[in-house]
Amino acid sequence: MRYVIMxxxxxxxxxxxxxxxxxxxxxxxxxxxxxxxxxxxxxQAGTPIVIVLRNNDIVQxxxxxxxxxxxxxxxxxxxLEAFGKGVEGIHVDTGKTxxxxxxxxxxxxxxxxxxxxxxMKGELYELEVLxxxxxx
Numbered sequence: 001m002r003y004v005i006m007x008x009x010x011x012x013x014x015x016x017x018x019x020x021x022x023x024x025x026x027x028x029x030x031x032x033x034x035x036x037x038x039x040x041x042x043x044q045a046g047t048p049i050v051i052v053l054r055n056n057d058i059v060q061x062x063x064x065x066x067x068x069x070x071x072x073x074x075x076x077x078x079x080l081e082a083f084g085k086g087v088e089g090i091h092v093d094t095g096k097t098x099x100x101x102x103x104x105x106x107x108x109x110x111x112x113x114x115x116x117x118x119x120m121k122g123e124l125y126e127l128e129v130l131x132x133x134x135x136x
Contacts, residue, residue, distance in 0.1 A: 022048075023050055023101075024047050024048065026043075026050070027039060027051075027052045027054070028052070028053050028063075028122070029056055030055045030092070030114075030120075031057060033059075033119070034120065035112070035114075045104065045106075046104075049100075050100070051099070051100040053092055055097070058094055060091055061116060062089055062090065062092075062113075062114045062116045063098070063100070063112060064112065064114075065089070065110060065111060065112040067104050067112075068100075070105065071085065072084065072085055074100070074102070075087055075090045075099070076099050077090070077097055077098030109123055109124075110123065111123045
């Protein structure tokens, strides 16, 4: 069994999961210079992630993560699209939505931040608990 903990901008979720889905969809709203995860979807290693990022704030914000560096990534929004391994983050204008697709290369913490406003940070976690054959 896989146990997943999510934490982002003060929101915590704990979910036990079974089989992997085709892709994981996470919606993150930006309001009052804070990232707010809208649903508590579990992250599973090796499964593609779709992040829908909505900027409801009055200024432009960025979204970047060490998990995105070197990953094959596709980002789209406002009629523009970028893809490849050189995309390490995006900027989202006020009132706009961006969609980011990629598959994380490693398990564990998925930290993200706004590169324009250093105080804006969030994290998603994946913890896999392995049980021994001794029944515990």
